[in-house]
Amino acid sequence: MRISVRRTGGFAGIERYGEVDTAGRPDDGEWRALARQAVAAGRGAPPAGVPDGFAYRITVDDETVYCADPHLTGEQRELISRVLKEGA
Amino acid sequence: MTTHGGFEPVFCTVVPPHILDRLARNDDPALSGPAHRTLVRDSELRGRRRVTTEFALAPAPAAKAPSDQPLRTIYDAGHGTALPGTEVRREGGEPGRDATVNRAYAGLGATFDLFLKAYGRHSIDGDGLPLDATVHYDEDYNNAFWNGEQMVFGDGDGEIFLDFTLPIDVIGHELTHGVTQYTANLTYYGQPGALNESMSDVFGSLIKQYSLGQTAAEADWLIGAGLLAERVTGVALRSMKEPGSAYDDDVLGKDPQPATMDDYVRTGRDNGGVHINSGIPNHAFYLAATQLGGHAWERAGQIWYDVLTGGELRPQALFADFAGLTVKAARARYGDGGDEHEAVRKAWEQVGVRTL
Numbered sequence: 001m002r003i004s005v006r007r008t009g010g011f012a013g014i015e016r017y018g019e020v021d022t023a024g025r026p027d028d029g030e031w032r033a034l035a036r037q038a039v040a041a042g043r044g045a046p047p048a049g050v051p052d053g054f055a056y057r058i059t060v061d062d063e064t065v066y067c068a069d070p071h072l073t074g075e076q077r078e079l080i081s082r083v084l085k086e087g088a
Numbered sequence: 089m090t091t092h093g094g095f096e097p098v099f100c101t102v103v104p105p106h107i108l109d110r111l112a113r114n115d116d117p118a119l120s121g122p123a124h125r126t127l128v129r130d131s132e133l134r135g136r137r138r139v140t141t142e143f144a145l146a147p148a149p150a151a152k153a154p155s156d157q158p159l160r161t162i163y164d165a166g167h168g169t170a171l172p173g174t175e176v177r178r179e180g181g182e183p184g185r186d187a188t189v190n191r192a193y194a195g196l197g198a199t200f201d202l203f204l205k206a207y208g209r210h211s212i213d214g215d216g217l218p219l220d221a222t223v224h225y226d227e228d229y230n231n232a233f234w235n236g237e238q239m240v241f242g243d244g245d246g247e248i249f250l251d252f253t254l255p256i257d258v259i260g261h262e263l264t265h266g267v268t269q270y271t272a273n274l275t276y277y278g279q280p281g282a283l284n285e286s287m288s289d290v291f292g293s294l295i296k297q298y299s300l301g302q303t304a305a306e307a308d309w310l311i312g313a314g315l316l317a318e319r320v321t322g323v324a325l326r327s328m329k330e331p332g333s334a335y336d337d338d339v340l341g342k343d344p345q346p347a348t349m350d351d352y353v354r355t356g357r358d359n360g361g362v363h364i365n366s367g368i369p370n371h372a373f374y375l376a377a378t379q380l381g382g383h384a385w386e387r388a389g390q391i392w393y394d395v396l397t398g399g400e401l402r403p404q405a406l407f408a409d410f411a412g413l414t415v416k417a418a419r420a421r422y423g424d425g426g427d428e429h430e431a432v433r434k435a436w437e438q439v440g441v442r443t444l
């Protein structure tokens with residue numbers, strides 16, 4: 001499973017991108033479950049967000065959803081943080 | 089929802105009522121007094137919000153004059169993401185050990201001061217809105233934002249960004265998003281979004297200049313000076329004096345801000361480049377303010393404030409609309425052909441924005 005996260009906006013307006021391929025990883029199952037939940041709670045189009053809030057685009061294989069601070073689910077927050085950390 | 093500028097209205101109480109109830113019954117008046125007042129204030133606020141929501145067409149009730157003192161409350165998210173978090177300092181409370189809390193408290197006060205003393209505005213909504221801020225949001229959180237109701241500050245990751253309460257102009261920037269929301273309510277996308285961002289940079293910088301007593305010539309005109317960690321090559325996040333020059337770093341990249349319309353950036357990212365193209369109106373303000381000299385919040389700031397709050401600036405305004413209104417405001421307040429009128433007109437000309 002290929003998971004990518006693009007973060008835009010924020011006070012600094014500096015973009016960040018991360019990508020992780022979970023195939024063959026021992027924690028593949030864990031990633032899949034997390035990604036499924038994060039995507040299920042996402043939106044088809046970028047939500048309005050708040051001034052200076054981060055906006056996120058999450059792509060899991062060929063499905064893309066959007067979400068924005070501060071209205072993230074716990075799973076979205078977890079997935080975003082892991083992908084941006086590990087896949088930067 | 090006219091009063092919330094398109095954001096989701098949240099009818100939350102600032103501190104869980106059961107905790108306030110307990111505090112209000114406490115034997116120590118230092119605890120029970122404020123808690124009781126907050127309970128009363130919260131129920132008033134909730135009542136007022138409901139009224140605004142349900143009877144939006146009803147005339148505003150005659151309210152008592154707002155106070156000349158701010159009503160600040162600082163909360164600690166404890167590195168979690170639940171807002172507002174635990175109350176750690178309220179108006180009049182002594183400074184504590186947490187420098188972040190103290191800086192947020194002081195920054196809210198400095199912002200309240202500028203708007204009141206320079207422009208006669210009582211808080212963010214012009215009607216004494218309590219100022220709430222949450223610090224220590226999330227872990228290693230490289231951001232600060234205004235959520236439509238309050239400010240939220242991260243601690244930074246220490247690698248790229250430090251604590252977002254460090255620069256007073258960042259605090260002023262966030263609060264000014266609140267002022268914009270309650271006034272022109274500029275749409276946060278494309279050119280109106282860049283104007284919204286620029287308003288926050290302009291007044292954020294003015295709050296710093298006002299608190300330091302600086303003239304336009306003395307000011308650094310930087311946004312976020314002191315926010316970048318030591319290893320980052322850069323002085324700040326944005327420069328109003330020289331947009332595009334704030335940082336040039338192997339991790340952060342280069343400051344992408346243009347100073348003039350020739351370098352306007354077309355992009356769908358960052359809400360259509362709101363933090364990028366804000367460099368253009370930012371630079372126009374810098375040019376007008378330095379041309380006029382003296383304290384930038386007095387004449388240049390007054391003109392910008394007049395336009396922001398004057399009722400003619402539409403939510404979808406473009407740079408040229410805004411520029412035209414500042415020229416008109418300069419003429420209206422300081423006279424046709426006066427220094428102010430000329431300085432403002434010339435500033436927009438220099439950044440390539442036509443004023444009709």
Ligand SMILES: [Zn+2]
Nearest residue numbers: 051052285288
């Ligand atoms: Zn902003």
